[in-house]
Amino acid sequence: MDYKTITRSLYLKQHSRISDNDKTFNRIFGIYKDQNYGLGDKWFKNKIVLDAGCGNFGALTVRLSKLGCHSVYACDLGKKWIKPMRKSLKKRGVNLKNIKLKDGDILKLNYPKNFFDFVANNGVLPHLKNKNEIKRGFAEGAKVCKKGGYYFTSFGVSGGLVQSVIFPAVRNFYNTNKKFKKFIDNLNHKEISKILSFIVQNSKKNKGPKLDINYLKEMFSEDFCVFLHNHIQAPYWLTNECTKEFIIKMYKANGFTNIKRIKKFVKRTDIRKYFAPLHFERENKVSKILYGQGYMQFIAQKK
Numbered sequence: 442m443d444y445k446t447i448t449r450s451l452y453l454k455q456h457s458r459i460s461d462n463d464k465t466f467n468r469i470f471g472i473y474k475d476q477n478y479g480l481g482d483k484w485f486k487n488k489i490v491l492d493a494g495c496g497n498f499g500a501l502t503v504r505l506s507k508l509g510c511h512s513v514y515a516c517d518l519g520k521k522w523i524k525p526m527r528k529s530l531k532k533r534g535v536n537l538k539n540i541k542l543k544d545g546d547i548l549k550l551n552y553p554k555n556f557f558d559f560v561a562n563n564g565v566l567p568h569l570k571n572k573n574e575i576k577r578g579f580a581e582g583a584k585v586c587k588k589g590g591y592y593f594t595s596f597g598v599s600g601g602l603v604q605s606v607i608f609p610a611v612r613n614f615y616n617t618n619k620k621f622k623k624f625i626d627n628l629n630h631k632e633i634s635k636i637l638s639f640i641v642q643n644s645k646k647n648k649g650p651k652l653d654i655n656y657l658k659e660m661f662s663e664d665f666c667v668f669l670h671n672h673i674q675a676p677y678w679l680t681n682e683c684t685k686e687f688i689i690k691m692y693k694a695n696g697f698t699n700i701k702r703i704k705k706f707v708k709r710t711d712i713r714k715y716f717a718p719l720h721f722e723r724e725n726k727v728s729k730i731l732y733g734q735g736y737m738q739f740i741a742q743k744k
C-alpha cells in the first residue's frame with residue numbers, strides 16, 4: 442500500500458470516531474467556531490472557497506458553510522470519505538446543496554486556476570513525503586486561489602521537546618514494536634477507562650494515594666485518544682520541517698503578500714488544558730523549550 446492510501450485509511454477511522462462523538466466533534470469545532478482568519482465574518486458571504494484535504498468529519502467545512510459562503514468545495518484522497526463526510530455535515534445542519542465534495546490529491550488539484558476566493562490547507566501538507574512534495578502541494582493550493590484571494594495554511598508545531606524529541610521517539614516505537622502498535626491502534630476511551638480503573642484500584646489496594654477515577658477519565662478522554670492517534674499513526678508527520686522561514690518563503694515564491702501568522706487559544710478539555718496556555722504564549726521560555734517555534738498557521742493574499 443502506498444503511503445497516501447495508508448494515511449487516508451487511518452484518517453477515515455479517526456475522523457469517523459470524531460464525527461460519532463459529539464463531545465469531541467464540538468471540542469474541535471470550537472477551534473473554528475469564531476474563526477474568520479482576521480478577514481471578518483462578513484467577508485465570507487457569497488465567496489467560493491476550498492477546503493483541501495478536508496477529511497471526513499468536516500469541522501472547517503461546517504464553519505465555512507455557516508459563514509455563508511456561496512459554495513464550499515472540499516476534497517480528499519479517494520472516494521470512501523465522501524459518504525461519512527456527507528453524514529457528518531448533515532448531522533451538523535449544513536445545507537448540502539452548497540457543498541461540493543470530490544476525490545482530489547493536494548499534489549494535483551483538479552480545479553481551474555485562479556478560481557477560489559479562499560483556499561484552506563488545514564493540517565494536510567505535513568503528511569506529504571518530503572519538503573519537495575510540501576512545496577508542490579503548497580503551490581497547487583496557491584494556483585487555484587484567485588488574485589486578491591486568501592490562502593490559509595496550517596501545519597502544526599515546529600520544533601521543541603514535544604515534537605522534535607518525544608513524538609518522533611513514540612512514532613519510532615509504534616513502527617518497530619508490534620505490541621505497542623496494536624495497543625495504540627485499539628485505543629479508545631473504553632480501553633483507557635479500564636487502564637485507569639486498574640491504576641485506581643491498585644493504588645487503593647497498595648495503600649497508595651486516593652485517586653479520583655472521574656477526574657482521570659476526564660483528563661484521558663476520547664479527545665486524548667484522538668490526539669494520540671493523530672500524532673502517532675500517520676506515515677509522515679513533517680511539522681518540524683515546516684518552520685516559519687520555510688512557510689514564508691513558500692508564500693513569497695508563489696506570489697503572496699500580506700503574510701500573517703495566526704494565533705489562537707485552543708480550549709482543551711483533557712490533560713492538554715494544562716499545556717494550552719504554554720502552547721499559546723509562544724514567547725514564554727518554557728513554551729520555547731516544549732514547542733520550539735510553536736504552532737504554524739498562516740494566511741496571505743495573492744498578488
Ligand SMILES: C[S@@+](CC[C@H](N)C(=O)[O-])C[C@H]1O[C@@H](n2cnc3c(N)ncnc32)[C@H](O)[C@@H]1O
Nearest residue numbers: 449452494495496517518546547563564565568
Ligand atoms: C490531520 S487530517 C486534517 C483533516 C482536515 N483538514 C481537518 O483539519 O480536520 C489530514 C488529512 O489530509 C488528508 N491528506 C493527506 N494527504 C493528502 C493529499 N495528498 N491530498 C489530499 N488530502 C490528503 C488526509 O486524508 C486527512 O484527511
